[in-house]
Amino acid sequence: MPGEDVVIAGGGLVGKAAALALAQAGLRVLLCGARPAAAAPAQGYGQRVYAFNAASRRFLDGLRVWSQLPQARVQPVARMRIAADGAALQFDAYAQSVEALAWIAESDAVERALDLALQFERGATLVPGGVEQAQFDGAQWALTLADGSVARTGLLLGADGRHSRVRDWAGIGLRRKPYGQTGLVCNLRCALPHGGTAYQAFTEAGVIALLPLVDQGGEHQVSLVWSAPDALATTLRAAGAEGLVPSLQSHLEALGAARLAPFAAAGEIGAWPLVLQRARSLVAPGTALLGDAGHVIHPLAGHGLNLGLQDVQALVAVLTGRGDAQAVGDARVLRRYARARAEQVLALELATDGLHRLYAPGMAWLAPLRALGLAGTNHLTPLKRLLAGYASGLSVMA
Ligand SMILES: Cc1cc2nc3c(=O)[nH]c(=O)nc-3n(C[C@H](O)[C@H](O)[C@H](O)COP(=O)(O)OP(=O)(O)OC[C@H]3O[C@@H](n4cnc5c(N)ncnc54)[C@H](O)[C@@H]3O)c2cc1C
Secondary structure (H helix, E strand, O other), X not given: OOOEOEEEEOOOHHHHHHXXXXXXXXXXXXXXXXXXXXXXXXXXXXXXXXXXXXXXXXXXXXXXXXXXXXXXHOEEEOEEEEEEOOEEEEEEOOOOOOOOOEEEEEHHHHHHHHHHHHHOOOOEEEEOOOEEEEEEOOOOEEEEEOOOOEEEEOOEEEOOOOOXXXXXXXXXXXXXXXXXXXXXXXXXXXXXXXXXXXXXXXXXOEEEXXXXXXXXXXXXXXXXXXXXXXXXXXXXXXXXXXXHHHHHHOOHHHHOOHHHOOEEEOOOOEEEEEEEEEEOOOXXXXXXXXXXXXXXXXXXXXXXXXXXXXXXXXXXXXXXXXXXXXXXXXXXXXXXXXHHHHXXXXXHHHHHHHHHHHOOHHHHHHHHHHHHHHHHHHXXXXXXXXXXXXXXXXXXXX
16 A cells, blocks of 8 residues: 555544545545445434534535535524533523534444545545554554555554544553443424423433434424433443433423423433543654544544544644644654643543532532622623634634
């Protein structure tokens, strides 16, 4: 295989977005592990849906991917209600003077749009098999691919998820803290329209969120994301999707979503163990990590993928902005990428982990203070604007 400018290991959303963005920027890219996305379900929604913030949407727009999404399946979030201890913090797109607080779209739909765009990108070569072995000689990586062929590159990008082998091959250490929680995801039908509102509540049973989905065939739907303590998650999973609904019932008041009831399951339950994880460095000689390979945060803010897409933007910016004499794997270029990402990754890690700790079951004694803080924040318009601006990602990726 001829030497590529860049080889990407990992064809998830972050890897595919990186391949497209780098090829559009004029680099020759080999994407390994690029399996085609699943076809659209005949009915209902795919199980994995994400809240895309304004920065991710703008980035995908620039890649000519967002416009390829079936807009009838993309739900703008007009309002967000975050509740805990009987108090609530509400965000409103209109009051914040923004088009939407976020957009809910299916993972597979975004991947399909990326697949389509990549087909027309001459700079990108896609292979379905992964990278099996890798060796770095100080200047170049020699990568053994699943079909036995060998690819060489001066820059290997690890977009291979939380169990990244690229991270290991590059000798990059990892800090990891399991949360003892499992993220349960399930699509639900609800009786009344959600009006584009996303609901989230911090409860003794974990963090529960209902993300609005576009009505289909006259039916109203939401995606439930329940970060439940592991023991409870095991019980909930054992009860199956229909069994999940009665358990949700007792939290509807806390969520402020009781008016949407009754709910019914509209799909199966998906489950992901939740961890806080951070690579000790985003770069090593000839290597950079992107997305979950570099950092995994609690999903309570719905920002993991947004962070990964912002990694891609930052990497493209430093690679295209490098000096004429600098190779793509130049250590100074890679350090610039690591520096560009340090602050935002740390800030979101601290914010999500801090919130998780603040609302952990053993912290109930703090409830009156927490309620005061949440209610107080709700009345502070400038602070809310600041929080919404940060969540949009636009203040970082200006
Ligand atoms: C319950 C839950 C809800 C979430 N909700 C949101 C949300 O609303 N918004 C948001 O922004 N984020 C959210 N996240 C976070 C988001 O899911 C992740 O951050 C995102 O999926 C990471 O994408 P990735 O491409 O980095 O990794 P992955 O999706 O894990 O992709 C990695 C890919 O690399 C491949 N691979 C592995 N090894 C190799 C190899 N050696 N060679 C080649 N390929 C390889 C894998 O097969 C896989 O396809 C949520 C997470 C959870 C658990």
